[in-house]
Amino acid sequence: MIIEDYRIDEGKGKTALLVNPPVYDFAYSNTYNQPDGLLRVATLLKEKGYRTALIDFLSERKFGRIPEFPQDGTIFKGFSRKHYGMAYKEFEKRLAALSFYPDEILVTSIMTYWWESTRDTIRILRRFFPKSKILLGGIYPTLCPEHADANVGADVVVKGEIREASDSWTDVSLYDRTPSYAIINFSRGCPFSCAYCAQRTLNGVGMRYRNPIDIVNEIESKHTLGVNNFWVFSDNFLVGDIFPKVLNEIVTRGLRISLSAPKGMEPRLITHDLLRLMKKAGWKTINMAFESSNADFRQESWSRRHNTNSDFERAVRLSTEYGFKQEAGGIVGFVLFGAPEERFADVIETARYLHSEGIFIRPMPFTPVPTTAIFEKYRDYIESRRLKLEELNEKLYPFADLNGIPLEKYLGLHKWMFELNSELRKTNRVRLFGAEDLLDFQMKVPSFRLTACGCAV
Ligand code: B12
Numbered sequence: 001m002i003i004e005d006y007r008i009d010e011g012k013g014k015t016a017l018l019v020n021p022p023v024y025d026f027a028y029s030n031t032y033n034q035p036d037g038l039l040r041v042a043t044l045l046k047e048k049g050y051r052t053a054l055i056d057f058l059s060e061r062k063f064g065r066i067p068e069f070p071q072d073g074t075i076f077k078g079f080s081r082k083h084y085g086m087a088y089k090e091f092e093k094r095l096a097a098l099s100f101y102p103d104e105i106l107v108t109s110i111m112t113y114w115w116e117s118t119r120d121t122i123r124i125l126r127r128f129f130p131k132s133k134i135l136l137g138g139i140y141p142t143l144c145p146e147h148a149d150a151n152v153g154a155d156v157v158v159k160g161e162i163r164e165a166s167d168s169w170t171d172v173s174l175y176d177r178t179p180s181y182a183i184i185n186f187s188r189g190c191p192f193s194c195a196y197c198a199q200r201t202l203n204g205v206g207m208r209y210r211n212p213i214d215i216v217n218e219i220e221s222k223h224t225l226g227v228n229n230f231w232v233f234s235d236n237f238l239v240g241d242i243f244p245k246v247l248n249e250i251v252t253r254g255l256r257i258s259l260s261a262p263k264g265m266e267p268r269l270i271t272h273d274l275l276r277l278m279k280k281a282g283w284k285t286i287n288m289a290f291e292s293s294n295a296d297f298r299q300e301s302w303s304r305r306h307n308t309n310s311d312f313e314r315a316v317r318l319s320t321e322y323g324f325k326q327e328a329g330g331i332v333g334f335v336l337f338g339a340p341e342e343r344f345a346d347v348i349e350t351a352r353y354l355h356s357e358g359i360f361i362r363p364m365p366f367t368p369v370p371t372t373a374i375f376e377k378y379r380d381y382i383e384s385r386r387l388k389l390e391e392l393n394e395k396l397y398p399f400a401d402l403n404g405i406p407l408e409k410y411l412g413l414h415k416w417m418f419e420l421n422s423e424l425r426k427t428n429r430v431r432l433f434g435a436e437d438l439l440d441f442q443m444k445v446p447s448f449r450l451t452a453c454g455c456a457v
């Protein structure tokens with residue numbers, strides 16, 4: 001059953017188990033993967049009177065074989081995925097040791113192409129607790145509710161937010177040990193609608209902001225518990241004046257914390273005043289979307305009209321003036337590649353430009369996200385190739401054939417960008433904060449080099 005606008009009723013005397021499933025992927029090095037949506041729902045459940053417990057597979061940095069998986073996909077051949085996070089055996093032990101039989105089990109699910117680990121987790125939960133009501137929520141069920149309803153075995157598939165929980169604090173007290181970091185959100189939504197981004201489906205139209213004092217209260221309370229690092233994951237939070245308000249409050253209270261936004265900030269909105277304040281408040285690495293130095297392609301194919309190359313150049317110049325390039329954590333520029341109908345030479349040119357400016361590269365291999373404009377535009381292609389949801393993984397470069405670029409070449413390009421980062425690290429010996437993974441390429445790829453003229457071979 002699919003439900004929208006799901007509400008949580010009073011739950012005095014009731015029990016709820018919250019679960020963040022493992023990840024099945026070809027490589028996974030993410031270190032900031034707290035299920036912040038689920039942890040906000042956890043706070044609401046407590047407020048409603050529920051007794052709660054959490055099992056977060058990703059709180060363990062382990063990996064192993066995927067136990068049971070039909071590798072019958074068309075492009076899985078030659079690649080193997082792993083199970084990242086706590087092993088199922090350990091999960092079963094924890095379920096057996098749970099101090100209550102849960103009335104409700106709430107499972108979150110993030111990337112659409114990770115859906116199989118959600119299904120497998122629910123199978124185990126069902127076996128242990130056949131009488132519990134299992135609810136599934138998060139990004140995957142919001143973007144693909146019918147697929148989730150048909151495939152994962154939850155009793156209720158919740159599409160979209162639980163509005164009452166959206167501005168709640170995350171309940172990090174559910175972890176055995178206080179985590180070293182927390183995810184903090186300032187706002188929801190974005191005024192733009194880039195062709196590859198699913199934010200409209202996730203947040204609706206327009207922006208909503210949290211109260212800045214409540215945000216800093218949450219930061220301070222977590223800091224008192226021992227959390228020192230805060231990651232901002234909100235989409236485009238530089239729009240409006242929430243960000244300077246929060247930073248000012250952090251500075252006024254004298255909180256000694258580190259902050260960063262690994263999902264990026266909009267270069268157009270970076271100013272002198274903001275950078276001065278960011279530095280004072282403990283801001284570290286500057287992550288910015290650049291995507292491609294081909295401005296026409298960026299605007300026409302990706303509807304990204306609100307940012308220009310000169311916005312980015314200006315933001316880099318200003319950030320450098322405030323010491324971010326070499327002291328405060330480095331500057332990172334995102335490069336989107338593998339997108340349909342791109343020119344390989346543009347990607348090379350983009351990466352070369354960033355590197356020559358002393359900017360670390362965050363390679364963002366492209367995957368079409370269900371409900372986005374690009375997904376709809378290429379739906380026929382996706383269907384004609386019979387690409388399943390799990391195959392729409394950016395590491396498989398689903399548009400390599402369409403672009404006439406061999407997969408090996410894309411993989412090599414990805415690796416080359418990491419090599420450029422390692423080279424840069426030798427001169428800019430900064431600690432990349434929340435972007436440490438940019439120095440450690442995880443996949444095995446064929447050898448790759450660039451010719452003197454800059455062509456990839
Ligand atoms: C954090 C994040 C990441 C992290 C990964 C997180 C992790 N677990 O490892 C990192 C940085 C690694 C990442 C990378 C990428 N990401 Co990303 N990422 C996000 C981001 C910013 C947040 C995701 C998240 O955890 N949200 C928390 C949500 C669930 O919380 P919430 O909405 O407040 O929760 C509410 C409801 O959902 C509900 N709810 C939540 N859980 C539950 C459970 C139950 C039972 C119920 C009832 C309700 C409920 O209640 C909450 C309160 O209202 C989203 C964008 C966004 N702003 O959401 C993109 C997003 C998920 N990423 C996306 C993409 C495209 C990528 C990349 C492919 C980009 C690229 N080209 O490289 C990469 C590759 C990922 C990979 N293979 O490793 C896409 C979706 C992709 C997809 N197909 O699913 C998104 C949606 C961005 C976008 N706007 O299009 N990402």
Ligand code: SF4
Pocket residue numbers: 190191192193194197198199235236
């Ligand atoms: S990519 Fe960024 S700017 Fe574009 S719609 Fe998504 S959140 Fe907004």
